[in-house]
Amino acid sequence: MPELQEIAAHYDRSVSQLAIRYALAKGTLPLPKDNHPEYVAQNADVDFEITVADMAVLDAIEMPY
Numbered sequence: 001m002p003e004l005q006e007i008a009a010h011y012d013r014s015v016s017q018l019a020i021r022y023a024l025a026k027g028t029l030p031l032p033k034d035n036h037p038e039y040v041a042q043n044a045d046v047d048f049e050i051t052v053a054d055m056a057v058l059d060a061i062e063m064p065y
Contacts, residue, residue: 003061007054014042021046022058 008018016032020043023030032043050058 001061003057007050007057010054011048011050013046013048016043017046018050021048021050022055025050025055 004015004018008015011018013021016039020030020032024046034040034043
């Protein structure tokens with residue numbers, strides 16, 4: 001989804017990191033899974049805040065499920 005890529009790029013983070021931070025901001029516990037040490041470390045590096053405006057954009061994205 002281009003919106004996710006744009007917002008992630010704004011914070012200089014991956015879409016995975018953005019998704020983890022978003023889940024934490026919503027009060028849920030994300031359970032990312034990866035076997036590659038590089039990605040495991042990257043998934044743990046989510047010490048940033050998503051702005052209220054960006055949270056609103058993320059909230060408005062309709063998930064196709």
